[in-house]
Amino acid sequence: MKKEEFDAAFEKITKTQRMVLKSFLAGKTDEAIAQSLSLSDSSTVRRHIAKICREFEFKNQEGEHFSYRQELIELFAHFRPDLVNPNLLTGVQLTLEFPEGQIPVNSIFYIERSTIESDCYQEIFYPGTLILIKAPKLMGKTSLLTRIMAHAAQHDYRTVQLNLRLADKAMLTSLDNFLRGFCQMVSRELQLEDRVNEYWDLELLSSNYNCTSYFEEYLLPQINCPLVLGLDESDRLFHYPEIAQDFFGLLRLWHEKSKNPNIWQKLRLVVVHSTEVYIQLDANKSPFNVGMPINLPEFTQAEVQDLASRHQLNWQQNQVEKLMAMVGGHPYLVRLAMYYIKRQNLTLEDFLATAATDEGIYSHHLKRLLINLQEDVELFESFKALINSTSESVQLERFQLYKLYAMGLVKFTGVKVQPRCDLYRRYFSYE
Known part of the structure; x- marks a missing residue:
C-alpha cells in the first residue's frame, strides 16, 4: 500500500x-x-x-x-x-531513522517528556497565548515546536513556523529591513499577497507601528481562525541587540494586546531559543518574563528505557544505567547510541569502549564541538579549566556560561555548573 x-x-x-x-x-x-x-x-x-x-x-x-x-x-x-x-512491535521489521535534526511528527522514536507536550497542546488553545521553549542545542526544541504546530493544524488553526536563521545579513542591517522581511515571510507562508509597501510609512510612523498595523489591519483579518506563529532559533537576534530590543518588545506588546477582546486574540506565539537572554531588555518590554516557560529536560531513566524498547533493544536496567553514565539523558546522544547499536549490531560494551574517542560513533559530533570551541580561545580555555578542575570553585563569566550552555556542553545543578555528561568530560580532557 x-x-x-x-x-x-x-x-x-x-x-x-x-x-x-x-x-x-x-x-x-x-x-x-x-x-x-x-x-x-x-x-x-x-x-x-x-x-x-x-x-x-x-x-x-x-x-x-x-x-x-x-x-x-x-x-x-x-x-x-x-x-x-x-x-x-516485537518481530515487526523496524525502520530506523538517523537521529539528525527535527524528529518527524509521526516518528515512533519521539519520546514525550512528562506533561510538557500535553501542557503545550492545551495552552495553544488559549487566546493570545505565549509559549517560550528554552533548551541547549540538540535537546528537541524544534521537534516540540513542530508538534505544537501540527496539533494546532489538526484543529483547523493556521500555522506559520519560521526559523530566524533564514534572516540573512541584508535583512539584519536595520530594524526596518528586518520587520519588512518578517512581514513578507509571514505573508508568503500564509499564501497571502505581499502588501508590505502599502502599510509602510516611514515619513511619519515607526517600523514597529507599521509592522503592528500590517498584522492588525491586513494579516489577521484575512484569516477566520486563530494563527499560531512559531519562531525557531530566536536567539539569532541576540547578536543584533538593536533589532532584538524592538522586535521582542513588539512580541510582548502583541501578547499584552490580546488580553482585551480584539483581533489580537487570534494570534498565539511560540518562541524557541537555546540560550539565556544575555542582552539587556527592558523588563516591561521583554516577552521572556511573561507567558508559559518550557525548559526541556534530559530524558529520565524510564524514558531512556522506553526509547530502548522502541529500538527493539532488550535492555535491562543496568544497561540503561551504563549508557546514561556516559551520556546522561541527552536526547541526541542517547538516540545516536541506540541507532548505531541496533543498526551495526554493536554490544553496549563495544560502544562504551570507543564513545569518547575519534574512533567512536560520536566522532563527527565531538569534532564539530571542538572546532566551534577553538574559534573562541578564551571560551575553550574556560571549558577545559572546568573539566579538569577537582573542585567546584571554577568561575566563568556569565556570557561564557551562556555560550557553553547553548552548545550543550554544560548543565546547571542548582547554582553549580558542570560538564553535561561524562562523554564531554573524557573527550575534552585530552585536548
Missing part, C-alpha cells in the same frame, strides 16, 4: 472505528476497549477491527476465518508508528 492509499483509508474509517483502532494499537485488550468506549461487548470490538482491516485492504477469502491484526500493526508501524505501542 502506498502512503496516499493509506491516508485515504485512514480518513474513511468512522469516528468510533478510529477510537477502537487507536485503543487496539495502544495495546489494549478487546474487553478493555469495549469498556473504555462503552461498547456492548468484545465481539463488537472484533467486528469494528474486521471492518477496519477491510478498509486497509486486508480481506479474507470466502471460507477463511483468520485475523489480520498483526498485518494491521505492521502497516501502522510503517506509516503511523506514533500510534503503535512499542510493545506490539
Whole structure:
C-alpha cells in the first residue's frame, strides 16, 4: 500500500472505528476497549477491527476465518508508528531513522517528556497565548515546536513556523529591513499577497507601528481562525541587540494586546531559543518574563528505557544505567547510541569502549564541538579549566556560561555548573 492509499483509508474509517483502532494499537485488550468506549461487548470490538482491516485492504477469502491484526500493526508501524505501542512491535521489521535534526511528527522514536507536550497542546488553545521553549542545542526544541504546530493544524488553526536563521545579513542591517522581511515571510507562508509597501510609512510612523498595523489591519483579518506563529532559533537576534530590543518588545506588546477582546486574540506565539537572554531588555518590554516557560529536560531513566524498547533493544536496567553514565539523558546522544547499536549490531560494551574517542560513533559530533570551541580561545580555555578542575570553585563569566550552555556542553545543578555528561568530560580532557 502506498502512503496516499493509506491516508485515504485512514480518513474513511468512522469516528468510533478510529477510537477502537487507536485503543487496539495502544495495546489494549478487546474487553478493555469495549469498556473504555462503552461498547456492548468484545465481539463488537472484533467486528469494528474486521471492518477496519477491510478498509486497509486486508480481506479474507470466502471460507477463511483468520485475523489480520498483526498485518494491521505492521502497516501502522510503517506509516503511523506514533500510534503503535512499542510493545506490539516485537518481530515487526523496524525502520530506523538517523537521529539528525527535527524528529518527524509521526516518528515512533519521539519520546514525550512528562506533561510538557500535553501542557503545550492545551495552552495553544488559549487566546493570545505565549509559549517560550528554552533548551541547549540538540535537546528537541524544534521537534516540540513542530508538534505544537501540527496539533494546532489538526484543529483547523493556521500555522506559520519560521526559523530566524533564514534572516540573512541584508535583512539584519536595520530594524526596518528586518520587520519588512518578517512581514513578507509571514505573508508568503500564509499564501497571502505581499502588501508590505502599502502599510509602510516611514515619513511619519515607526517600523514597529507599521509592522503592528500590517498584522492588525491586513494579516489577521484575512484569516477566520486563530494563527499560531512559531519562531525557531530566536536567539539569532541576540547578536543584533538593536533589532532584538524592538522586535521582542513588539512580541510582548502583541501578547499584552490580546488580553482585551480584539483581533489580537487570534494570534498565539511560540518562541524557541537555546540560550539565556544575555542582552539587556527592558523588563516591561521583554516577552521572556511573561507567558508559559518550557525548559526541556534530559530524558529520565524510564524514558531512556522506553526509547530502548522502541529500538527493539532488550535492555535491562543496568544497561540503561551504563549508557546514561556516559551520556546522561541527552536526547541526541542517547538516540545516536541506540541507532548505531541496533543498526551495526554493536554490544553496549563495544560502544562504551570507543564513545569518547575519534574512533567512536560520536566522532563527527565531538569534532564539530571542538572546532566551534577553538574559534573562541578564551571560551575553550574556560571549558577545559572546568573539566579538569577537582573542585567546584571554577568561575566563568556569565556570557561564557551562556555560550557553553547553548552548545550543550554544560548543565546547571542548582547554582553549580558542570560538564553535561561524562562523554564531554573524557573527550575534552585530552585536548
